[in-house]
Amino acid sequence: MTLDTTRADHLGAYGDARARTPNLDRLAAEGVLFERAITAAPLTLPAHASLLTGRYPFSHGVRNNGNFTLDPGVPTLAAALHDAGYRTAAFVSAFVLDRRYGLARGFDRYDDRLELERRGGETAAAMDRWIGETAQDPRPFFVWLHLYDPHDPYDPPAPFAAPFADRPYDGEIAYDDFVLGEALARLRARGAGGRATIVAVAGDHGESLGDHGEATHGLFVYEPAIRVPMLLHGPRFTPGRRVPSLVRTIDLAPTLVDAVGVSPLPRADGRSLLPLVAGAAKGPEEAYSETYFPQLYMNWAPLRSIQDARWKFIDAPAPELYDLANDAREASNLAPREPARTAALRRAFDGVTGGVEGPVTPAAVDRETARKLAALGYVGAAVDSPRPAAGRPDPKAMVGVFNRLREANGAIARRQFDAARSAARDVLAADPGNAFATLILARAEMEQGAYRDAIAGYRRYASLVPASADPHHAIAVCLSRLGDVDGALAEAAAALALDPRYAEARELRGGLLASRGRLDEAAVELRAAVDIAPDNALFHVGLARVLVDLKRLADARGEVARALALQPENPDALAASASLLAAEGQLDAARLAFARALGRRPDADDVRLDYAGVLAKLGRTSEARDEYQRLATGSETPAAIRRAARERLRR
Ligand SMILES: [Zn+2]
Numbered sequence: 001m002t003l004d005t006t007r008a009d010h011l012g013a014y015g016d017a018r019a020r021t022p023n024l025d026r027l028a029a030e031g032v033l034f035e036r037a038i039t040a041a042p043l044t045l046p047a048h049a050s051l052l053t054g055r056y057p058f059s060h061g062v063r064n065n066g067n068f069t070l071d072p073g074v075p076t077l078a079a080a081l082h083d084a085g086y087r088t089a090a091f092v093s094a095f096v097l098d099r100r101y102g103l104a105r106g107f108d109r110y111d112d113r114l115e116l117e118r119r120g121g122e123t124a125a126a127m128d129r130w131i132g133e134t135a136q137d138p139r140p141f142f143v144w145l146h147l148y149d150p151h152d153p154y155d156p157p158a159p160f161a162a163p164f165a166d167r168p169y170d171g172e173i174a175y176d177d178f179v180l181g182e183a184l185a186r187l188r189a190r191g192a193g194g195r196a197t198i199v200a201v202a203g204d205h206g207e208s209l210g211d212h213g214e215a216t217h218g219l220f221v222y223e224p225a226i227r228v229p230m231l232l233h234g235p236r237f238t239p240g241r242r243v244p245s246l247v248r249t250i251d252l253a254p255t256l257v258d259a260v261g262v263s264p265l266p267r268a269d270g271r272s273l274l275p276l277v278a279g280a281a282k283g284p285e286e287a288y289s290e291t292y293f294p295q296l297y298m299n300w301a302p303l304r305s306i307q308d309a310r311w312k313f314i315d316a317p318a319p320e321l322y323d324l325a326n327d328a329r330e331a332s333n334l335a336p337r338e339p340a341r342t343a344a345l346r347r348a349f350d351g352v353t354g355g356v357e358g359p360v361t362p363a364a365v366d367r368e369t370a371r372k373l374a375a376l377g378y379v380g381a382a383v384d385s386p387r388p389a390a391g392r393p394d395p396k397a398m399v400g401v402f403n404r405l406r407e408a409n410g411a412i413a414r415r416q417f418d419a420a421r422s423a424a425r426d427v428l429a430a431d432p433g434n435a436f437a438t439l440i441l442a443r444a445e446m447e448q449g450a451y452r453d454a455i456a457g458y459r460r461y462a463s464l465v466p467a468s469a470d471p472h473h474a475i476a477v478c479l480s481r482l483g484d485v486d487g488a489l490a491e492a493a494a495a496l497a498l499d500p501r502y503a504e505a506r507e508l509r510g511g512l513l514a515s516r517g518r519l520d521e522a523a524v525e526l527r528a529a530v531d532i533a534p535d536n537a538l539f540h541v542g543l544a545r546v547l548v549d550l551k552r553l554a555d556a557r558g559e560v561a562r563a564l565a566l567q568p569e570n571p572d573a574l575a576a577s578a579s580l581l582a583a584e585g586q587l588d589a590a591r592l593a594f595a596r597a598l599g600r601r602p603d604a605d606d607v608r609l610d611y612a613g614v615l616a617k618l619g620r621t622s623e624a625r626d627e628y629q630r631l632a633t634g635s636e637t638p639a640a641i642r643r644a645a646r647e648r649l650r651r
Contacts, residue, residue: 001183001199002051003176004044004094004148005217007206008037008229010173020163020174023181024231027199031233032241032277038287038307039205039249042217042225044096045103046292047204047249048146052076052103054253054268056288058358062101063292066373067362070102075265077253078106081142084262087134088141091127093118093148095372107144116375119157120147120179128186135190140260145183147176150207152216152377169207196235198259202249203228212330213399215406216377218293220395221305221314222330226289234259236274245283246309247273285309288352294395296362297380298402299433301392306349313345317394321345364467367502379409380436393431401430408440420444435464442474451478469499476508485512503532507539514546522546530559537566541576548576548583556580571600575607582614590614605631605641612648625649 012019013028014035040050041057049055049062049070054077062068070076082088089109094117097103104110111126127145134141149156149172156164156171160178164171180201188194208214211224218225228249236259250270257264258272275281286308294300305314307324313335314320321335321342335342365373373380379402395402408423421444427437442457455478458471465471476491492509495502510525526543533539540563547556560580563573578593594611598604612627631637631645 001145001147001180001201002048003150003173003201003203003229004146005150005152005205005207006173006176006203006229007209007224008035008203008227009224010170011177011229013231014229018167019170021177023177023184024201024229027184027201027233028231030239031199031231032237032243034230034232034243034247034273036244037202037228037230037247037249038289039203039226039228040289042205042221042289042291043293044094044204045101046290048097048103050250051202051204051252052078052144054250054265054270056250056269056352057290057292058353058356059267059269061359061361063290063358063360064296064362065096065293065378066369067296067365069100069363070105072102072105075267076103076106077256077265078142078144080106080257080262080265081260082106082108084260085139086142087137087139088143089127089130089134090144090146091123091130092144092146093120093123094146094151095376096378097146116372117148117151120149120176121182123147124179124183127183131187131190131192141192147179149173149176149179152207169209198232198234198236198256200233200252200256201229201231202252203230204249212396213403215403218291218378219399219402221289221291221303223324223328226305232273232277237277241277243273243276243283245276246285246287246307247276247283248287251284286348286352288349292360293380294398295360295386295392297378297436298395298398298431299387299392299435300395300398301389302360303395304349304353306345306352308345308348311341311345313342313349315346315349316396317392318396319346367470367499370470374409375413377406377409379405387433398431401427401434404430405434405437405440408437412440412443415447417444417447421448433464435461438464439470442471446474446478449481451482454478467498469495469502469505472498473502473505473508476505476512480508480512485516488512501532503529503536503539506532507542510546511542514549519546519550523550523552534562535566537563537570537573540566541570541572544576544580548580551583553580553584556583569600571597571604571607574600575604575610578607578614579610582610587614587618591618591620603636605634605637609641609644612645616648 008014010016010019012021012025013033039047041047043065045065046057046062049060053060053074057063060074061071078088088107090107091111098112099110109130154168154172156168156175160171160175205217206225206227207217208224212220212222214220251273254268254270255273258274276283286306288306290304292302295302301317303314303316310325312322312324319335320333322330404423404426408420411420420440424437424441427434438461442454446454455475458475462471472491472495476488479488489512492505495505506525506529510522513522523546526546529539530543540559544556544559560577567573574593574597578590578597581590581593591614597607608627608631612624615624628645628649632642
């Protein structure tokens, strides 16, 4: 079981008197608790890749969320247990662990059915169903449950909200503790989950909660973000044992295969903790952690650290050395004063890493992924033109800028565009090449109708991230709103040259071609948009409109039917259906459909104009006159529609 974003020192078993974590505390009391467990990375995907492979990130290759996939050649815990005859399943709670990132290998079932994230209770219910469905299977099972609730934003469900109103992060942890307790109870009710079952719990990373200026996690490798809870419960784990020495989350998978008698994972960096738990051997000498998030999303320096029983070294543009035994808060950087000890730690660091950085080869982030990551609060953008290593700012000097960037991202999500613009401008003043801030500023300008400024911003973004089709699509939208159809067509084509499956760009180009009367070409683009995104009702509507104009009424009818099947009350779909009925000569049915569409969206003046036309054809002259009158005098009505209404009134 993995607990996302859970700091060790916010559980009762780790000494937090205000915590409400009775189930985890009981598990700890009846099993083994590791007082000082260090994760390999303060980022969900790399941390889980380490948990599931027993390897450090420089060895398994997953250095960040979103733009890395676990290599199919790296042995995993799930694959090893599956090969050894286990039935295996995983139930994850956030998109960051979607199967596309490579962790699904070895699992018979990998349940990642969610848009962005889901509550732990839902995920645990899915796990319970699987255990029930496969209960007749005589093979032993390995199941991984991932709970994501303590991840920012903190909004614990009732009844965990009110008691934790002043510290909702702890309310989320309390909720996950409850979910875990229920899940274990259901497991026991199914005859599993007793003493013969091994239950392992680990955090993937912690949460800074303002420590060193960091609100959440990912930017730094200080202790609040990398020290995690780790508990083992089961036949090989002495009840009530607390292990004070340093251990690592990469030791978990080697420990589990050892505990069930499966052969070790080849080339793992971690090792079995069974001898340590039994008191027969010492634990690991040191623990390594890294974050490449600053480099890969922000174009800043990565941070890599090593710690031993007492000291911690952080490899940064300005290196850091802390005496954890006497300075647990890492407040006093001793590196400038203790060069010899710093050099010794750096040698130990090179001993662990082999003196190499390991592969840092991000894949391109597609649009959908970038949108989902931003919605989950991961700010950044994959950088295509990285700065040379020597020129990368030190993240600790940039934390204020980073926090401003998070504010900008949050303001965009809340549609507070003035706030977003001012926050993005602050970021760009301090870090002029910041791609994500450039994107946010342009987006806010576009939303506020400042199209020329937005176009200039998107052009800057396109030069920073030349592989991205997004800025070209956005420029096309801005140009079309400025009435520059030729320019918009060219930019939409530029977006499609970079990403031929960009459905929104196809749809935009189709609409622009139609506005130019190039209906056959428009139909081709709109058909392509529908083929790429068949569940988008509005794409079917756009295609239907052009098909009506082309007098391909049977084809149009199919598209309207699909749009209405997807969204029966969508005003655009209703209006398209009305136009189609009018084109087919079914004027009375068209009249009713137009009225329904206008009931849903009374300010759709173009629809009203067509409605009035149908009324006139039906001989309902006075009703038609009323509608034309309304359009001719409407203060918000577009000039072209006002003019058309006046003309028809004269006739
Ligand atoms: Zn996480």
